[in-house]
Each structure stands twice: as structure tokens, then as C-alpha cells.
Amino acid sequence: MTTTASRPASTIFRRPRSTEGFWSWITTTDHKKIGIMYGYAAFFFFIIGGIEALLLRIQLAGPNGSFLNAGEYNAMFTTHGVTMIFLFVMPVSAAFFNYLLPLMIGARDVAFPRMNALSWWIFIFGGLFLYSVIFFGDPTPPAGIADSSGAIVAGNLDPTDATLLAGLPDGGWFLYQPNAGPAYSPGTAVDFALIGLQILGIASLISAINFIVTVFNMRAEGMRLLRMPVFVWMTLVVAFLLLFSLPIIAVALFMATFDRQFGTLFFQATGGGDPVLWQHMFWLFGHPEVYILILPAMGIVSEVLPTNSRKPLFGYAAIVFAGAAIAFLGFGVWAHHMFSSGIPAVAQAAFGLSTMTIAVPTGIKIFNWMGTMWGGRLRFNTAMMFSIGFVAMFVIGGLSGVTHSIVPSDWQQTDTYYIVAHFHYVLFGGAIFGLFSGIYYWFPKITGRMLNEKLGKVHFWVQFIGFNLTFAPMHWLGLQGMVRRTWRYAPETGLGPWNLAVTIGAFTIATGVAIFWFNWIYSKRKGEPSGLDPWDARTIEWTIPNPTPAYNFATPPVIHSLDDFWHQKYTEDEEGRPVRKDDADDLVARLDHDGRNPKSPIHMPAPSYFPILMALGLPLIGYGIIYHTTLVGLALLFIGPLITIGALIGWGIEPLEEPEEHQEHGEGGELVGAGAH
Amino acid sequence: MPTPPRSTRFPWSGRWNGVIGASALALLLSSCSLIEIEDAPLSAVEPRGPFAEQINNLFWPVFWIAVVIFVIVQGGILFSIIAFRDRPGRKEPKQIHGNTKLEITWTVIPALILAAIAVPTVSTVFDLTECGDDAMTVEITGHQWWFEYDYPGLGIETANVMVMPADQEVCAVMTSADVLHNYWVPALNGKRYLVPGQETVLRLQADEPGEYWGHCAEFCGLSHSLMRARVLAVTDAEWDAWVSEQQAAATVPAEGTPAYEGMLLYQNLCTTCHTVNYGDASEFTNIRSDDVFRGPNLTHFSSRNVFAGAYLPYEGLSYDDALEQWLANPPDVKPGSFMPNLGLTQNDINNLTAWLATLK
Amino acid sequence: MADTFEIEEGAEVPEHAEVHDSHHLVHESTGIDNRKLGMWVFLSSEFLFFGAFISNYLLYGGRDFDSVVPRDIYDIPFTSISSFVLLMSSLTMVLAHHALSTGDQNGTKTWLMATALLGSVFLGGQVFEFTEFIVEYDMTLTSNPAASAFYMLTGFHGTHVALGIVMLLSLFGIARREGGLSEKHGMNLELVGLYWHFVDIIWIVIFTLVYLIGAA
Amino acid sequence: MSDTAHATSHPSTKDYVRIAIFLAVLTAIEVALFYLNEAVGMEGWDAPLLIGLSTIKFVVVVGWFMHLRFEDSFLARFFGAGFVLAMALYGIVLAVFGAIVLFGGG
Numbered sequence A: 001m002t003t004t005a006s007r008p009a010s011t012i013f014r015r016p017r018s019t020e021g022f023w024s025w026i027t028t029t030d031h032k033k034i035g036i037m038y039g040y041a042a043f044f045f046f047i048i049g050g051i052e053a054l055l056l057r058i059q060l061a062g063p064n065g066s067f068l069n070a071g072e073y074n075a076m077f078t079t080h081g082v083t084m085i086f087l088f089v090m091p092v093s094a095a096f097f098n099y100l101l102p103l104m105i106g107a108r109d110v111a112f113p114r115m116n117a118l119s120w121w122i123f124i125f126g127g128l129f130l131y132s133v134i135f136f137g138d139p140t141p142p143a144g145i146a147d148s149s150g151a152i153v154a155g156n157l158d159p160t161d162a163t164l165l166a167g168l169p170d171g172g173w174f175l176y177q178p179n180a181g182p183a184y185s186p187g188t189a190v191d192f193a194l195i196g197l198q199i200l201g202i203a204s205l206i207s208a209i210n211f212i213v214t215v216f217n218m219r220a221e222g223m224r225l226l227r228m229p230v231f232v233w234m235t236l237v238v239a240f241l242l243l244f245s246l247p248i249i250a251v252a253l254f255m256a257t258f259d260r261q262f263g264t265l266f267f268q269a270t271g272g273g274d275p276v277l278w279q280h281m282f283w284l285f286g287h288p289e290v291y292i293l294i295l296p297a298m299g300i301v302s303e304v305l306p307t308n309s310r311k312p313l314f315g316y317a318a319i320v321f322a323g324a325a326i327a328f329l330g331f332g333v334w335a336h337h338m339f340s341s342g343i344p345a346v347a348q349a350a351f352g353l354s355t356m357t358i359a360v361p362t363g364i365k366i367f368n369w370m371g372t373m374w375g376g377r378l379r380f381n382t383a384m385m386f387s388i389g390f391v392a393m394f395v396i397g398g399l400s401g402v403t404h405s406i407v408p409s410d411w412q413q414t415d416t417y418y419i420v421a422h423f424h425y426v427l428f429g430g431a432i433f434g435l436f437s438g439i440y441y442w443f444p445k446i447t448g449r450m451l452n453e454k455l456g457k458v459h460f461w462v463q464f465i466g467f468n469l470t471f472a473p474m475h476w477l478g479l480q481g482m483v484r485r486t487w488r489y490a491p492e493t494g495l496g497p498w499n500l501a502v503t504i505g506a507f508t509i510a511t512g513v514a515i516f517w518f519n520w521i522y523s524k525r526k527g528e529p530s531g532l533d534p535w536d537a538r539t540i541e542w543t544i545p546n547p548t549p550a551y552n553f554a555t556p557p558v559i560h561s562l563d564d565f566w567h568q569k570y571t572e573d574e575e576g577r578p579v580r581k582d583d584a585d586d587l588v589a590r591l592d593h594d595g596r597n598p599k600s601p602i603h604m605p606a607p608s609y610f611p612i613l614m615a616l617g618l619p620l621i622g623y624g625i626i627y628h629t630t631l632v633g634l635a636l637l638f639i640g641p642l643i644t645i646g647a648l649i650g651w652g653i654e655p656l657e658e659p660e661e662h663q664e665h666g667e668g669g670e671l672v673g674a675g676a677h
Numbered sequence B: 001m002p003t004p005p006r007s008t009r010f011p012w013s014g015r016w017n018g019v020i021g022a023s024a025l026a027l028l029l030s031s032c033s034l035i036e037i038e039d040a041p042l043s044a045v046e047p048r049g050p051f052a053e054q055i056n057n058l059f060w061p062v063f064w065i066a067v068v069i070f071v072i073v074q075g076g077i078l079f080s081i082i083a084f085r086d087r088p089g090r091k092e093p094k095q096i097h098g099n100t101k102l103e104i105t106w107t108v109i110p111a112l113i114l115a116a117i118a119v120p121t122v123s124t125v126f127d128l129t130e131c132g133d134d135a136m137t138v139e140i141t142g143h144q145w146w147f148e149y150d151y152p153g154l155g156i157e158t159a160n161v162m163v164m165p166a167d168q169e170v171c172a173v174m175t176s177a178d179v180l181h182n183y184w185v186p187a188l189n190g191k192r193y194l195v196p197g198q199e200t201v202l203r204l205q206a207d208e209p210g211e212y213w214g215h216c217a218e219f220c221g222l223s224h225s226l227m228r229a230r231v232l233a234v235t236d237a238e239w240d241a242w243v244s245e246q247q248a249a250a251t252v253p254a255e256g257t258p259a260y261e262g263m264l265l266y267q268n269l270c271t272t273c274h275t276v277n278y279g280d281a282s283e284f285t286n287i288r289s290d291d292v293f294r295g296p297n298l299t300h301f302s303s304r305n306v307f308a309g310a311y312l313p314y315e316g317l318s319y320d321d322a323l324e325q326w327l328a329n330p331p332d333v334k335p336g337s338f339m340p341n342l343g344l345t346q347n348d349i350n351n352l353t354a355w356l357a358t359l360k
Numbered sequence C: 001m002a003d004t005f006e007i008e009e010g011a012e013v014p015e016h017a018e019v020h021d022s023h024h025l026v027h028e029s030t031g032i033d034n035r036k037l038g039m040w041v042f043l044s045s046e047f048l049f050f051g052a053f054i055s056n057y058l059l060y061g062g063r064d065f066d067s068v069v070p071r072d073i074y075d076i077p078f079t080s081i082s083s084f085v086l087l088m089s090s091l092t093m094v095l096a097h098h099a100l101s102t103g104d105q106n107g108t109k110t111w112l113m114a115t116a117l118l119g120s121v122f123l124g125g126q127v128f129e130f131t132e133f134i135v136e137y138d139m140t141l142t143s144n145p146a147a148s149a150f151y152m153l154t155g156f157h158g159t160h161v162a163l164g165i166v167m168l169l170s171l172f173g174i175a176r177r178e179g180g181l182s183e184k185h186g187m188n189l190e191l192v193g194l195y196w197h198f199v200d201i202i203w204i205v206i207f208t209l210v211y212l213i214g215a216a
Numbered sequence D: 001m002s003d004t005a006h007a008t009s010h011p012s013t014k015d016y017v018r019i020a021i022f023l024a025v026l027t028a029i030e031v032a033l034f035y036l037n038e039a040v041g042m043e044g045w046d047a048p049l050l051i052g053l054s055t056i057k058f059v060v061v062v063g064w065f066m067h068l069r070f071e072d073s074f075l076a077r078f079f080g081a082g083f084v085l086a087m088a089l090y091g092i093v094l095a096v097f098g099a100i101v102l103f104g105g106g
């Protein structure tokens, strides 16, 4: 069935046809395949980011550790932060968005399937670009002061310290200037980070546009906005957050790149630039970004909790509006990351207050989730346990967040492990617990098999205990004065014992994650087949067979209510308790059969070569910018755009199967793609 | 294909999950009581001056409010887990979609709590941002990776250890010579950035004489973790003595002694970066102000008990050993240090340490 | 088995496949064309993009530096003219769109070309301005943050204009082929138009804030 | 502009030309204001005027040339959101810097 890759040049503009095998993945425009690729890539980077974290923890297990050298340590926490945020949590969320969004709104694909493939390829090339610093980076040691020509005029580093790991970007995930500027971070490591993030940003911007249009335009008949699952709402909110915050970081990254490459002076105090401007621009993006990381998980939890409590979501509308409110307020609090940077007192007070207000909508969500569980009939499958873990752990992180918003307290806390504790509680205890919940919940949707529940529960408990052992002590480490990003701490500080506990905790988490991986590999082959509706679920993605057929819905669904599938299966008795309809089992069986046997041919967006080609140009341009002073660099600055623009043209004139279908599908025209900077 | 309720399909019943969950949370809660911060010189919750005190007094009430909220939320979750778990015979739940009154309650109550917290927050912010009128000014300059202290008016320039009178406010006026740094002496106040090209201020005051630890808190490059600080609060009498000691010039060691040899070596090798003041009249005096090639002022080096960014010596390494190691290969001791390995012989080092000891 | 569905003509057709109902799923819930909605969404994010550059200029543009700053050397008459040119290109753009919607292929071609030309004149003006600033006044990208901010802002705007010209020319190319621009291309033309006008309104803001007010 | 005010009927070629003339006139007034300020010194009065004029230009281009007036108000809300958000955020940033140089900076 696999059609082959090598086709005569004359037919290059015919669209590829493979539906299986390697080329089908390369050329796919199917949102499900794209989602799966996002998922695998993300977990690949999770291992990398996790191993980086473990290295950090080995170094810090005791005072004056000597497992890593300082350069390696600095590179490790930087790449750990960047990897976990941009290459793990964001792409896992993207995996869920891609896979589930069309299914949940009853669509056959997203609004612009080719653009969807394009953002996936840009994402993966961006991630690989970032790490390719190992192969293509200039091995100059990351220390010293460079003059305007880049020559190091002061500073010393033992050449043996310039190791592979030390050659990765350092400077922290927010790359504060001027430390990450041309003078104080000579070499190319930081350039790879800046341009890598720029590329990743383009990917996210494109998918944000795609998802917004998809949600607004591709809903099935009857799927009104307030009938959409909360997960879809959160997808929409996140897309808006991305849409409005990415351009800001794009500009900041351009400015920093120009500072480093072309000698501008935006953030370089020596030339009259203002380092604080970078902080504003970074956090204008950076704070919305943290809600970009958490809201998808909140959406997942809002699906899992009701299903496994066998109750509708308590306060659906409130949860939706609270999500939107968090996003909106989230744009107005960025300077809480800069409370000690010397901004005026009025501004500090104002940002302190605005930060506090976010606790209100977040609280609304928490209490509504509790209300959902209250009086329910809770089934503790692994997905549910992770969701409950999410609620419990996120609250801890949220509350420590509120103690940061007390500005003077933050003057003590900022840049200590107290902050590190806060953000791991919200990111790991929050985002990652939520995402794992989603994986256990939707694994059957993707593979048709259940993840093993026994292993799942062991995974949960090992990870839960390891998580608290790792990150709870960080609160007191921070209050005891352990500053963050510290390669060593003095024995006299009394920080040793708790740090050891943290390190043990980190390895406990790793064990948990390893169990998860085993479970994944095992269950993918040997897991119990799931059938159509393993959770007795509420939403319409469970009305189609598992694994999802390529065309999603054999017949277009028509939606009559929120939690449509549930209402197909259940009525309520006088007391308001659900009663399974007599024909519910028949219904499920029929859906399963019909879903696998469409009554008519279905036209799906065809695969295309051009997304991957177009994406390929970007990293080449990136290398070109970094090495623009060399011949190869100049050549790449020419070749990169050539490939991208060439692919763009190909994209434009690629034949569509049926002309009128072009309109119907609303395929991404070349111009929309070109507009993205 | 009917779907059986989950709990009958998987052996781990809900009860066990509840029990494990409860004990894990209990463990977590009880570990809160373990915050005993003895022997933690950098502790941020053991204030030793009015400003840190004020922050502390703001932090703990908020902390306890947070604990109460924490208990309520976790309690609610635990209760649900235990009371509403699926067990044989449990009826399907009523399908409740929400409750407006509850909704309003849990919107308004948090808002009120926050409003209550907000008031003291704002007033403390304004209290602590501007220095008092009779504060003594000390200029702090951040360098990769050490702090320089200048006492304008007193003509004193020192590094790593800031000496100040106890019970007297110091207004730290700060800037940076290179990248961002962040000055933090937890017992005396919160942090403030040192920004190149800009000035920031921080109020510092210690109630009692004593030695207080500090640290650079903003990542500032390779040896950020070794950029530390000390504040020495002293009695008024000790302060006066210290000032006159620091204002005095160093004395040239007797010719022929190792210290004299050391001084000559210094004149040869070290004056590109360091300053030693032997008095205006002395040919041995050298003053540097270049920011790139700038090391600490060594005129009163031996009056300080720590050096190299207050990193050396540390527990387990004596002062003398630390100094020898430092002179032998600074970047090895402190990665990236801008003081280069000058290829000194053991003899040179001995002479230099002898000389440094004369710089009281 | 689960994967039997048709991709294209010639592929295997599942047994019970009879009726052709592919059109039901893909509709626009809002009634707005996907691509048009996408373009507007994209443009709304561009406000944040240009806003960052503009405020960057507003921050640095007023500061004093040792070297020449843009506000001292603006050539207001010259820039006024090129602003006028860009403004008029919006007119020709809308006329091109109008012509196509009335079926006037020749008009479409003419106005498209006119728009591209006016855009090029504007770009040429910018090149001239940059050259003058660099050669006459020795104000380069790296002179000071105000100069950097100026070149970055106007440069990125210019890049947008250049991209627009490329799109206009490719539309022109398609229009010259047999059959001209079809109904289907109407949407393409409209999208390019939206983009073009947007770039124009950004210039309206730049001209006022950066040049007229900034130089005062 | 009154003759184009019927939201349902799209403008004609003539209308477009008239709009363009209107825009050109506004631009001319802007430039004139600039020189007036140079000559007599308007003590900060010119900036709000200039901003007002360019806002009108902005609205006219968006409303008529970009057809926003004739589209679903849905689109206008999107577009407005981006614009307002940008104004608010960057306004705050500049205010925090104490550096809104709009009114006679330097």
C-alpha cells in the first residue's frame, strides 16, 4: 500500500500519496499523525531535559560538589529550563491540541492542514537547531570579556574546562542581558539559543493562528461555543496567549541577535543601551508563557475529573471564563519577575496587586474542580489520580506564587530556591501531572489499547512521592538562603542535608518516569484493547473508534448539548441521577461499527512535501546568521531563503485534488504562510 | 459492549489510593514544621535588622494564610477521595451543574483575603524603597565576581567585606561594572539588582554587631555561585578604629624580608589590576581605575577575613592554604576568574603571602 | 481495516462506499472564510510585533547620545512624499481588488502593477534615506541605540513591504496567464490586500510618532 | 464620507478615490502642523493633534480599504484586541521607564 518516495521529477508536483511508512509521516498533513510526532519528540526532549536535571542534582547533592565544572553547570540549568519549557511542555500540549482539537469539535482536520504540518516541522527543526550547537557551535569557552571584534581581552578558563556540555548555551532560560550579550558571552552558544527560540516561536505562532481559525470555523453542526469541551476552550485561550505574546519575544530575540551579530547596542550598557528593557520584553512574553504551559493541563483536568467523578463539570461556564480571565490578567503582571530590578516603587506596588488578582480566577477553577468531585462516584484510575494530584500540587505552587506577589517578601525570595520550588510545583506538579493525566486518559484514543493500570498506579505514586521529595525541600532551601543557579554552595550554609534529599527525590522521579516508559512500550503492543468507550466518557471524541480512523468521523456529528456523548447514553431519573439508556450499549456498538465502515468515500487533505521543505530553510538561515562572517555562512544565507521561498512557491502551485475542494477545505494559501515573519 | 465500572476492573481499590494519598500529604504537612533555620547564615527568615524584620513580619502572616487555604483545599480533596470513592453499592451521583451562590462565595472570599494582604504590601514597598535621611552612604559596585565597596567622604575603598556600624542605616547606592548582579544580605534586607549604567539603592541596617552573610543572587556568568559577600556590623568604637585603619596608607616592608620581595613582585606583576596605597609620597603607590582590568584594592587586604568574592576560605580549607591556592592558579579555584594564572613559583607565593600579611 | 478510506481517485474504495458526502464536515461556523479569518488573526498579532519596535524607538529615540541620532537628521519633506506614495498604493490596491470583483481582468492587472510599483518607490525611498543617513551623517546601525532602534523599526517595516511586493508580483504573474485571475484567486487577492493595507497603517503610525512627533 | 455610510453597499471606485484624497489631505495637514510647530512653537499642542489625525487615517484605511466596516464585527473585535493590547502593554512599559517621549522628548 505504501507508495514510494522516489517519483519521477516530472510528477514532483503531484501530491504524495503514501499513507503508511516513512514517507507518509514526512509528508502527512493529518492532524493525528502530526500530534503523535509532537508527542514523541516532546518525550525525547523530556529525557534530555530530565537527564540535565539529574546532572544538576548530582552536582548539588553536597556542598562544594565537583561532578560538573561551573561552565557545565551553567549550561545544564539553562538548557534544562529551555528544554523543559519549549521542547517538552509546549510540544506535549501541542500534541494534545493537534490530536484532540478536531476530534472534540467534530471536524476532520484543522483549518489549515498543511500549515499544521509546517509548524510541526519548524518546531522540530528549531529544537534540533538549538541542540546542534554541540556539532556546529564554536567551542570558545563561555567566559571572558570580548572586545567589539569578538576577541577575548580578559578572562581565563582552564582549556580543559571547555567540555562538550559547557559548550551548550548558558545564561539562564531568560538570557538576561548584558550577560548573554556579545561582550560577556562570546562564542556562539547563546546565538543558537536565541535563534533556536526564534524558530520555535514561528512554529507556535503558525499553530496558534491555525487553532484559532479551527475553533472558530470548523465546529460541527450544533457545537456552539458554550458546548465546547473545556479542553477546547483552553486550547483557544492558549492560542490567543501565543498569538499576542510571541511577537514580543520575537522582537526581543531579534534585538538581542542584532546586538550579538551586527553590533547594535539595545541592551548593552556600554553603548547607552538599557538592560532592563530586555527584562521587560522577555517577561512581557514570559509571564503569558507560564499560562501557556498550565492552561492545557487545566483543560485536560477539566475533562478527566468529570468523567471519573461521573458528574458534569461543576461550574462549566465559570471555569471557561476563569480560564479566559487568567489569560487576560496574565498579560498585566510581567514585572513581578523584576521586583528587585530597581523599577519605580509605584510600578512594583501596581504589579504586586495585579499579580495577586490572578489568584481569584485560579481559585475559581480549583474550587469548581473540587465541586466536581464533591458527591461524585470517584473512580481512581491512573488518569484520575494524576488529575487529583494536579489539583493538590498546583495549589501549593499557586500559593507560593501568591507569597511572591507580596513584593517585599519577593525581595527576599527572588532568585532563590524558593522560586525554584514555586515554579516546579506549578510546572511539574501542575502542568506535567495534568499532561500525564491526559496521556493515561487518551492513550486508548490514540492506540486502541489501555495503558496498564497497575503500572500506572505505581508510576503515579513513585512520581508523586519523588516529586514532593524533590521540590518541597526547595522551599526551605530557598528560605535558608540558597540562591538559584548556584554551581556550589558553602558547607557552612547548612544546606547540605536537604539538598541530598532533593537529589534522592530527583532520582525517584526518574524511576517513576522510567516505569512510565516501560508501561508505554509494553501497553502499546500488549495493552488491553480498549473498545470504543473505555471510560464511559462524556465528549464526542469517544464516539469514534479507537485508534481514531484517518478520517475521524465517518458521518459528521451533530451536537445537541454540552457533554453530548454522555447525553446520548444517559437520561436522568427524578432525583437527577443518571440512568443508562436501554439502547446505550447498542449505541456504542453501532458507533464502533459505523465508525470503522464509512458509508461513503471521504476526501482528506492530501499529504505534501512542501511543509518540511519550507521549514528546512529556517535552520539554514539560522546557521547563516551565526556564521555570516564566513563564506559558508553567506552561502547559507542565500540557500536558506531559496529553499523556503522555493517551497512556498511549490506550496502555492501544488495541485489540489479537486479545485472546488480547495475552497471547501479552506486550505492554507501561500499568502497566509508568507505573512508569518 | 457494556462498560463495567472502573473499580471492579482494576485490583487497586480506591481506598488504598486514599490512604496512601492521605499519608503522603500528612508527611508533607509535618515536614513544614521542620523549618528550623539554625546554622544557616544566609537564612531569609531570621532577620537581624529593622528592614528584614519588616519583610519578615509581612511574610509570615501571608504564609499562614496560605497554609490555612492549603489545609482547606487539601482537606476538601482528601475528604472527597475518601467519602465519594466508588465502592460497591454506591449510587450514581446527582448530576449537579453548578451553584451560583457557591460560585460567588469562592470568588469574593479570596478577593477579600487578597485585598487585606494588599494593604500592608503596598505600604511596605513604599517604606523600604527610599533611604532614610541620616543614612550613611556606601557605594557598591558589582564586578565579575566580587563586590567593591566605596565609602564616599571617608575615602575608603574595599572589597568583599562591608564594614558598617551596628544600629545605623547604610544607604547602599549600587551599580555594576559589567553585567547584572544582585546584592543580598538576607538578615538585613531583601535584594536589589546592580545594573550597569544605572543606580539602584538598598537600605541596610543591623541591630547588633555581628557578621552577616550575603550572596550575589543574579546569574552573572561563570562564577556567579562564588560571588559572595560579608557584612560586618561593628560597635561605634570598632567602627572608628576601622575607619582610621582603612584611611591609613600601607607600610612598606623592611628591605630584604620576604615581604619586601613580595612587594617587588607585586610591582612587577600585579599593578595592571590591583591598587595598593603606600601614601602619596611613596614610589610604590599605584592606583587603578580601569574597569576591565580591575581587581580588589589590596591596601588593607589582611584586614579582611575572606577574599576572592568572599568565597575563600571555606569550611575545611584554612586561610593560608586558600591564599596559596588562589595565588597559584586563580581560575582553577574560581572558574573564569579575571585574575590570571601568573605562573608563580612556590617561592614567589611565599613572598607574596608574606607581603600580603603586611597589608593590614 | 480501520484505515480504509479514500485519499484520491484511484485509491481503494471501501465496499459500502456509495454516496459522496465529503462536504459536510468542512464548513465555516462563523461564515468567514478560513483564510480571511486567519489573515485577520495574524494581523492582530502584528500589532504586538510592530508595537514592540515602535516603543523601542520611543524609548531610545528621545535620549541623547554622543553620536548622531535620527531625530536630528530627518528629512521630513522627503519622508512625507514617500509616505504619500505608500498611502496611494493602498488606493491602487483596493482598486485592484475592486476591479477583480467586477470582472475587470485588465484593470486588476494594471492596479496590481501600480501597487507593486508604488511599493517599490517607497522602498527605493527608504534605501535612499538609509544611504543618506549613513553616508552623509555617519549614522549607522551601530552608532547608538536610537539609531539602532530607528533602522530596526523602519527596516522590518521595509521587509514587510518587500514581502508584499513579492506577493503582488506573483499575483500579477498569475493574472497574466491565460484565463487571468479566477474567482478562486479573488480570496488570494483580498488577503494580499489586507496585508498591504496593514503595512500601510503601520506606516501611518510610524510616520506620525517617529518622524513628525519624534523630530519635534 | 457620508455617502459611503450605508454599511450594506460597498464603496465604488469613485468613493475609493475620494477616500484617498481625504487621506492625502490629512497627511498634508499633518506635515503642515509639523512645520507650524517648527515655526511658531506650539508648546506640545501638536502631538495630540498629530496623533488624532493619524488615528483618523488609521481608522479610514482599516474601515474602508480593508473593508472592516463591511465585515462581521467578529473580525473587528479580533483586530481591535490586538491593537488595544499593544497600546496598553507598551504604554505601561514606557510609563515604567518614565520615558513616554511623545510630548517633546529629548
Ligand code: HEA
Binding pocket: A290, A291, A293, A294, A336, A337, A338, A339, A355, A356, A358, A359, A360, A362, A363, A364, A366, A394, A395, A397, A398, A399, A401, A402, A404, A405, A406, A410, A413, A414, A415, A419, A422, A423, A426, A427, A430, A431, B069, B073, B109, B110, B111, B113, B114
Ligand atoms: C505553570 C506555570 C506557572 C504558573 C501557573 C504560575 C502561577 C503564578 N505565579 Fe509563577 N512562575 C513560574 C511559573 C508559573 N507561575 C515560573 C516558571 C517562574 C520563574 C521564572 C524564572 O525566574 O525562571 C515564576 C515566577 C513567579 C514570580 C517571580 C518570582 C521571582 O522571580 O522573584 C512570581 C511573583 O509574583 C510568581 C507569581 C505567580 C502567581 C501569583 C501565580 C498565580 O497564577 C497562582 C494562582 C493560584 C493560586 C493562588 C492557588 C489556587 C487558588 C486558591 C485556592 C484560591 C484562594 C487563594 C488565595 C486567596 C491566595 N511566579
Ligand code: HEA
Binding pocket: A046, A047, A049, A050, A051, A053, A054, A056, A057, A077, A078, A080, A081, A082, A084, A085, A089, A171, A172, A173, A174, A420, A424, A427, A428, A431, A432, A470, A483, A484, A485, A486, A487, A506, A509, A510, A511, A513, A514
Ligand atoms: C516543565 C518544566 C520543568 C520540569 C519538568 C523540570 C523538572 C526538573 N527540574 Fe527543573 N527547571 C525548570 C523547569 C522544569 N524543571 C526551569 C524553567 C528552570 C530554571 C532554569 C534557569 O534557571 O534558567 C529549572 C531549574 C531547575 C533547577 C535549578 C537550577 C539552578 O538554579 O541552579 C533544579 C535544581 O534542582 C531543577 C531540577 C529539576 C528536576 C530534578 C526535575 C525532574 O522533575 C526531572 C525528572 C525527569 C527525568 C529524570 C527524566 C526522565 C527520566 C528518565 C528518562 C528515566 C531514565 C533515565 C535516567 C535515570 C538517567 N530544575
Ligand code: CUA
Binding pocket: B142, B145, B180, B181, B182, B216, B217, B218, B219, B220, B221, B224, B225, B227
Ligand atoms: Cu554577581 Cu551573580
Ligand SMILES: [Cu+2]
Binding pocket: A286, A287, A290, A333, A334, A336, A337
Ligand atoms: Cu510570572
